[in-house]
Amino acid sequence: MKHRHLTHEKFTIAAIEDILARGQAPDWVPLITAIRNDPYGEVAEKTLALCERPLYGAPVFRRVLASARQMQ
Secondary structure: OOOOOOOOOOOOHHHHHHHHHHOOHHHHHHHHHHHHHOOOOHHHHHHHHHOOOOOOOHHHHHHHHHHHHHHO
16 A cells, blocks of 8 residues: 555554555555464554554454464
8 A cells, every 4th residue: 555654665653554544455455464474463563552543444453463363
């Protein structure tokens, strides 16, 4: 996903927040993949913290995180 205010493709807090706030299903795929590959890693923890905010994708990503962590 191209971020309006970022010039990189890393999963920083700002990038993840942008994905959760205005991303659509195709934009979510790389983040879901990163979480599934390392459900307790840095990207997953950043996403979990952002899921506390009222962001559009937060409910979906709470389920993604729970599912990925159950599979471990």
